[in-house]
Amino acid sequence: MVLHLALALVFALFVGSSHQKNSTLERSCNPPFTTIGGHCLYIDPLTQGSWSEMRTYCQSQGGDLVILYTAQLFADIVYYIEAQGWPIANYWVGGSDEGHEGIWAWHDGTLMRMGTPLWATGGCDNIQRPDGSTGENCAVMSAIYHLYINDLDCSSTAVHPICEGPSV
Ligand SMILES: [Ca+2]
Ligand SMILES: [Ca+2]
Numbered sequence: 001m002v003l004h005l006a007l008a009l010v011f012a013l014f015v016g017s018s019h020q021k022n023s024t025l026e027r028s029c030n031p032p033f034t035t036i037g038g039h040c041l042y043i044d045p046l047t048q049g050s051w052s053e054m055r056t057y058c059q060s061q062g063g064d065l066v067i068l069y070t071a072q073l074f075a076d077i078v079y080y081i082e083a084q085g086w087p088i089a090n091y092w093v094g095g096s097d098e099g100h101e102g103i104w105a106w107h108d109g110t111l112m113r114m115g116t117p118l119w120a121t122g123g124c125d126n127i128q129r130p131d132g133s134t135g136e137n138c139a140v141m142s143a144i145y146h147l148y149i150n151d152l153d154c155s156s157t158a159v160h161p162i163c164e165g166p167s168v
Contacts, residue, residue, distance in 0.1 A: 032061060033165035037076030041066060042163040045086045049161075051138035051154040054092045055107070058163030065094030066164040067106040068149075071117040077162065078147050088143045090152070090159040095139035097130070098154055104130065104139070112139070120145030 029040030036043075042061060049057065055065050068074045081091070094107045104112035112118075119128035120142055130136065130151035138154035141147045141162070152159070 029168055036080045037073045040165040040167050044161055048159055049157050051092050054161035058161055061163055063163040063165035066162045067094050090143050091141040091162045092159050093139050096137055098137040101134050118149045120148035120150045
């Protein structure tokens with residue numbers, strides 16, 4: 001009976017510790033990725049290039065350009081960038097309407113929501129949508145719009161990558 005209780009206690013401790021290890025807050029990521037908002041992300045302020053170049057760069061690290069699944073993740077990324085004290089810059093994320101003008105989608109095929117909370121208000125028309133037509137087909141967290149999303153020419157090269165890697 002005592003042995004059974006001891007085994008049950010050991011089992012409970014084991015389950016408890018493994019549960020804690022796998023919880024969002026305790027998750028660790030393989031370098032160069034770091035935990036941001038419960039995801040394994042890599043934001044590289046030293047590397048920049050076109051959207052496709054930065055997508056290839058993320059893939060070479062075992063990931064891809066980040067998909068902003070939730071408003072909370074978007075906010076966590078903004079807070080992280082601000083907390084680093086980096087200069088204001090442009091950052092590519094994994095959304096595009098290249099080849100299907102006006103239909104914005106993440107690289108996994110998920111449709112990208114317009115408006116709040118992602119998109120910046122461009123100009124004075126107070127519309128939170130892409131404004132670049134066929135000349136601007138890639139989504140950027142924009143330096144001039146407080147890191148809200150804007151559409152930008154995909155070949156712009158003064159843009160850093162935000163990569164998401166596999167969760168551990
Ligand atoms: Ca477009
Ligand atoms: Ca634009």
